[in-house]
Amino acid sequence: MTQLPLRAQLASALGRSAATLSRMTGRGDGSVIGGRVGLMLEPDLLRQLARDRKLALVSATNGKTTTTRLITSALLEMGEVATNAYGANMPAGHVSALSQHKGAPFGVLEVDEKYLPEVLDTTGAGVVCLMNLSRDQMDRAAEIWLLAQKWRRALSGKPTHVIANCDDPLVTWGASTAAKVTWVAGGQRWKEDSWSCPECGGPLERKGVDWACRECTFHRPEPQWVLDDDAVIDPRGQRWLLDIQLPGLANRSNAAMALAVAEAFGLPVERALPRLREVTSVAGRYTTVERDGRHARLLLAKNPAGWLEAFDVSDPGSPIILSVNAQGPDGRDTSWLWDVDYRILRGRPVFVTGERRLDLALRLEVADVPFALCASFSEALAMQPPGRVDVIANYTAFQLIRSEFGRAV
Numbered sequence: 001m002t003q004l005p006l007r008a009q010l011a012s013a014l015g016r017s018a019a020t021l022s023r024m025t026g027r028g029d030g031s032v033i034g035g036r037v038g039l040m041l042e043p044d045l046l047r048q049l050a051r052d053r054k055l056a057l058v059s060a061t062n063g064k065t066t067t068t069r070l071i072t073s074a075l076l077e078m079g080e081v082a083t084n085a086y087g088a089n090m091p092a093g094h095v096s097a098l099s100q101h102k103g104a105p106f107g108v109l110e111v112d113e114k115y116l117p118e119v120l121d122t123t124g125a126g127v128v129c130l131m132n133l134s135r136d137q138m139d140r141a142a143e144i145w146l147l148a149q150k151w152r153r154a155l156s157g158k159p160t161h162v163i164a165n166c167d168d169p170l171v172t173w174g175a176s177t178a179a180k181v182t183w184v185a186g187g188q189r190w191k192e193d194s195w196s197c198p199e200c201g202g203p204l205e206r207k208g209v210d211w212a213c214r215e216c217t218f219h220r221p222e223p224q225w226v227l228d229d230d231a232v233i234d235p236r237g238q239r240w241l242l243d244i245q246l247p248g249l250a251n252r253s254n255a256a257m258a259l260a261v262a263e264a265f266g267l268p269v270e271r272a273l274p275r276l277r278e279v280t281s282v283a284g285r286y287t288t289v290e291r292d293g294r295h296a297r298l299l300l301a302k303n304p305a306g307w308l309e310a311f312d313v314s315d316p317g318s319p320i321i322l323s324v325n326a327q328g329p330d331g332r333d334t335s336w337l338w339d340v341d342y343r344i345l346r347g348r349p350v351f352v353t354g355e356r357r358l359d360l361a362l363r364l365e366v367a368d369v370p371f372a373l374c375a376s377f378s379e380a381l382a383m384q385p386p387g388r389v390d391v392i393a394n395y396t397a398f399q400l401i402r403s404e405f406g407r408a409v
């Protein structure tokens with residue numbers, strides 16, 4: 001690797017010190033502040049840190065952090081990997097991740113959907129992984145269509161190899177200007193944002209997994225990789241049982257994407273797959289916390305598609321606690337709760353908490369799902385019989401439960 005210019009070295013070192021200081025004073029993991037300090041001193045730092053590395057950028061509405069973690073785990077098979085493991089997914093977080101692993105030949109960066117064009121331009125990443133696009137809290141169809149259009153412009157004319165989920169029409173459209181695309185049939189749980197053709201606005205017709213526009217030529221491309229229940233079929237037609245520890249269909253889809261990315265880096269499935277199986281939890285998700293014999297499994301759901309994925313993972317035989325907040329990172333408006341179909345919870349003991357429990361309570365009332373209202377998560381947990389309980393929480397509600405119950409990994 002070539003040496004960084006002196007100014008970039010200094011910016012990078014000062015950024016790392018700021019991050020350490022921030023960690024020591026208990027202000028989080030420091031990755032954002034460290035990156036900001038570095039970028040202030042050298043605005044070109046991200047480009048310089050990215051140079052001479054093989055980078056993958058990972059973007060989607062849901063599953064970014066998990067897929068980033070899976071790809072990182074796979075690439076560790078080949079050498080050191082720089083990654084923003086804590087979900088700091090804007091340029092300051094990328095600077096911090098790359099500067100903490102200066103010698104790493106590989107980098108896997110989770111990228112906020114809106115920042116993808118900028119980060120791709122700056123880093124010149126060789127591989128981009130795109131999984132899904134759906135409404136996130138208050139976004140609506142028009143916003144995510146604009147986002148996909150920005151992806152198209154950013155990918156056009158670049159040599160980037162894109163790995164994209166062809167079961168999501170909007171992702172397909174966003175990826176299809178790239179010079180090279182490997183299509184993965186990764187499935188699509190949430191379809192409410194893809195009933196119309198992103199190309200012409202005509203109706204999309206679906207037949208089984210296939211989809212096509214009724215009015216123009218836009219259609220589902222032929223996938224090279226196919227997720228088939230609990231297995232993945234590679235481009236040579238070989239079937240691999242995934243058998244990963246992370247639960248649910250959404251994570252099997254993330255794993256299929258990760259295997260395709262690993263292969264784009266030259267890592268074959270037989271070496272990548274055992275590494276994916278080592279991942280047990282990601283930033284506290286899917287972990288179980290325990291108090292007085294109650295084993296609560298934590299699931300994060302930040303938007304309508306995320307709720308459906310969490311329902312898939314949760315155990316229909318257990319009680320379930322739902323916690324909804326509406327602070328900055330959650331979005332203050334909770335009207336998106338009305339987009340989720342909660343009827344699947346009928347017949348289960350349901351407990352509702354969080355700052356916006358009344359919003360959720362009203363939603364459940366209308367869906368005819370009986371529930372108990374609890375003042376706090378602790379109270380909800382204390383109401384459970386000993387044994388297993390599932391917890392679905394949105395962002396700050398999830399963080400609060402984690403900090404209160406210890407960062408079990």
Ligand SMILES: [Zn+2]
Binds near residue numbers: 215218
């Ligand atoms: Zn069309």
